[in-house]
Amino acid sequence: MLGKTNNTEADKSVISSDMKIKGKISADGELVLLGSVVGDIKCHSLSVEGSGNLKGNIDADIVNVSGKCDGQVSAEVVSIQSSGKISGDIFYENISIEEGAIVEAQISKRKNKN
């Protein structure tokens, strides 16, 4: 992840709250989801905000969920906020679930990549 910090603003993607997307997204940088996406997401860091809604699989390094997710989540760090709602599967190396979060998922720890 060299040089990532210098360029975060340019690498950042936002799906705004009024936006609806169908399809695959892959990004090198950060992705903020305020709208609704049907499809798979692959990126460095994903944050599903309160208004965000995702139906699909996530493959990321860091995942932060305060909205709704349905599908398979695979990430190094998974954090689910109190307003978060997840169903499906979660593969994590490091997980945190805040009180109040709704999790209906199969949760399993994956082995460190390195």
Add this chain to the structure above:
Amino acid sequence: MANKQAVLGAGARFSGKISNAKSIEINGYVEADLATEKVTIGSTGKFLGKVDSELVVIAGEYEGKMKADSVWLTESSRISGEVHYKSLQMDRGAALNCRVVHNWNENDSAVEEKNQQNVDGAEEGAEEGSEEGQSTKK
């Protein structure tokens, strides 16, 4: 962070369908059909697909069929496909390899077609009777 502004970052790749967006900025690679109010394709951006928008600003690469009220093609823009516009601004250096059509308004072009038909219809109508002549209101 503005809620309504959607951004696709420089390293992002997307293919699929985008709807309901008010304003979108594309710095990555997008393959989609898009209907929105304002689109900006940044200098690192590449867009393939249909665009239907009020305002389009292009500094990157575009390929597809565009329908827009107002189009601004900056000096680094590269366009191929089709551009239907009402007002167009083009900077020196913009590279166009496309069909450019002013006034895409469907009603206007429909009227034009109808007039054309009426001319044809009038000629045929004279020979064949009133069948074609009904659409001729002159």
